[in-house]
Amino acid sequence: MAKVISEHGRPVHEVVLALGERGWTLADLVRTFAVPRRTVEEVLAALGEDLAPGEALRIRADRVPEYRQRFDRRTTGLADPLGPALAAVPDLLAEVTRVRASAPPPRRALDHVAATPETAVRRALWLDAHFDLDGAHLLCVGDHDLTAAATCLLRPTLTATVVDVDERLLAYIDSLGLGIRCVFGDLRFGLPAAAAGRAALAFTDPPYTPDGIGLFLERAIEGLTPGGRILLAYGYSPRTPALGLAVQRTFGELELAVQAQWPAFSRYDGAQAIGSASDLYLLLPTSKAHRKGRAKPTIYTHGEQSAEASSAAPAAVATALVAAAAGPDRLPVLGAAPTPGALRGPELSGERALGALWTGGVPGPARAGAVAVDASADPGSWLLRILLAVDARRLAVAVGNNHPDLADAAGQQALAELVAPKWALRFRRSTPGPTSAIVEAVAAPDPTDPGDRLVRHVLDRAHGRLTNVWRDALTTHTGRAKPEAAARVAEYLPAPAGIEADGTLMETPRHRLAPLIEAIRASAP
Template sequence: MERDGVERLLAEAGPDSRRLRHALTLLCDAQWWTLADLVRETATSRRTIETLLRELPLERKGDAFRIPLTHTNDYQDLLALAPPPEDPVAHLLPHYASELTRLKDLVARAPRARHVLDHVSATPETILRRALLLGARFWLPGTRLLCVGDHDLTSLAVKLIHPETDVTVVDIDERILAYIDAQRLGVRTRWADLRLGLPASARDHDLALTDPPYTPEGTGLFVARAAEALTDNGRILLAYGASERTPMLAFKVQQALADLNLAYEAIYPDFNRYFGAEAIGSAADMYILRPTTKTRPAVTSRLSRQTTTIYTQGPQSVESAHNALTAPQEAIQDFDPDLLVGEWPKDLTQPRVRLSTWLSKPYAATLDRVAVALPLGLEAALPRILLATRASHVRVVGSDLPPLPDVLSTVYKLSAGGDVLDAVRLPQPPGDAASVLRRILDNGHAKLANTWREALIAVARTQGSALTKNEARTLIAEAAPWSEGLTPLDAPLHRLSALPEAVTTTISALTTTT
């Protein structure tokens, strides 16, 4: 029997050899395994599994393999006799077979992962177990849950299992927000680039759940935003994983959590499983964190020194050499702006504000010309940057600027050339529907439904009719039930694009109402 290599690996791993022994047990159980499935089942890094496989006599069938039945007895004394750590909600899974079937379909049809956002999809079983863990650990009826990023669609699992829970999602990916809304399960969606801020409507939640980029910078930011969103007695559920080969990376991430002065209430090992992420064993632990009285000051301090480079890949990766934020002075030589937004050369004398400040609150002074430096990787914020001001002329400087939604043509005449976009404000449009829409978009920081309500009342008055606030609210709720609590700046683009038709519907209904 040739098993010296296996025994050597087990000896080198010491107490952590249970991972290898678990993999060995599975390979000796007559089942066929692919590499990805074995990595995910054992929550062990691909590199470690590959090291074990090189020492074993394997038979193969396509991409699958196993230890031949004639050799399994050779390894019986090396196997792990006990299962991995107990799953706290495994006993509940058989009761939710139909929900799991639906979640499998939802995950299969979801938008593809975007590597520049460090997307890795959790398995349907994982998002179901997250929903079950929430229900087993907390009282959910009436509870407000915020999903801080939700490429995994945990929000949909929670609404399927606990429909009485109030669930909101904040995400930078417009595709995910549109997909979640299309399921009509009652999840509220908000656009946010967490590097630039958290929408006001995403605050005052009881629970927050996040599966962030697995860098210290990314995890620290997402958890800080989660803490910012919580009430005083809230909890944060964090999915985070690292390879058993890289304890120093896990330490750095936990240091970022420690800097936020959070208490650890529980850690469930390998609770989350993924399609991909084989470098970390396609698995991540589930942390339950509780803010302390020292958390809010720590969060404020952490966010005050926020960097935009938080991912492992793409132009905003931590190691990227292409993330310089300073815009070239030549781009505004003929522009003479009143205000600079973002990072510009220090020798420019105009007043300046951060991008995050620009998006978080209206700028107090009256502005004619504004120059905005938009870093590579933050292009999704472009429509909101334009909606954040009433300036006559906005010049945006950045690379790979994306096309803008048609709804912005109500506000601006747009012209682009090279790395520069000029947006010149249009005069007020004629017509009741166009004027109401323009009034909404001119108040980017205000609650959309409130501006809409006052605009409808004003239109009714010009028609010689009286429209009460409650009547206006009813018209808006019927035409756009998703509008409550939204501002134009945190509305997903598919909601902004639906505004013209919805506004027209309310204008048409005025005659009947009044």
């Protein structure tokens, strides 16, 4: 025990004293005292036979007095500055707890570890205590913890925007009716334009890799107005300080000053390696704050997109993908992949970075040919966005065989119907092997139905501002003057208007696309 205490100090005292008061689970000890699981396990091992038998972890009653005398030497205890404020909002905590319980489950591949409902409320209270939230704009760069929802419940006059790659989360937040603006975006390919340069405050609890932290901070910088602040939740184990140092160096690289740091502010249901806790950093961008252009797809700590994983498809998949794109006419193929040089084949005529395709589509000359996209690392949301981004005669996309859009007939049908005015899809599962699949898309013929012509016009211009593209579709295909067409767009825009009002189709959450497409179709005379 002496060795454990000398290495870890006061936190070990707290754990030992708590074990003398009542029974605990290992997870509760880790989260309550923000001590890494490995350290708690060392404490338990050092206690040995002094632990009482049974499932609950506690010190034997006859041994408790000795441990209290030995470890209860605290002379100063710091009060929780948010304690009184938290106690004053029991209804808010109950509502956030209810909302959290119905939220989509965490996705391990996206490094989701759910913060406790109390943490979401504490974040809202902290923001309210330090900033004037009435009429302010908060950007959440990823928000699985529902920080935006908790803060808007506390301050309904706050404007909040959530940017996330998880379509389930965006649909859920939208369903809460809090007026939170939900924007789809994979931050590896940039911050959506609809969220750029708008917020005075940005909050992020990113993947805890140096590349993940750096990328999310870059996007937060892009989302701020001059003089804005960034709130970062980040934790590391005191057993591995080098990891923490690597992240803290990123602050300097991005010209971010650490204005304040609150240890163990956030608590989680999981992440026991770092004590189920993270610190809260208040970061102040300098006038030179900038982005470094991080675009690595492997920013996470788990799964196919982890820092240790390869983002390239196997050679057999890459070869089959290009052949599928070329099709029977052996069209020239423009390749796009996370890793340069990953695709190969005699039909390959050139390459375009996946991020460039995502944000800008296909160059004009390539639209007469085919496009092959390696999306083997697709987290589940890339396939639809690639179908929206690409304009060409043919398109082939490699994805995992368990991709949610391919897993069953219902998913395949839903995707096919969504893009039917633009593409005819063929799903080739288990191709060329059991873990991969290729989706082939052939450009649909020009529609004859007036409504479908409008939809096709919009789908072919997914990177343009939606209201402008829709207006231009009406002027092109119905002969309406621009003012009349703009008024018709405003009339048919789905209510309540969200990202559709000033964003692009690429940024519109998936759950809003079907109603939007129906509205576009209905706006035809």
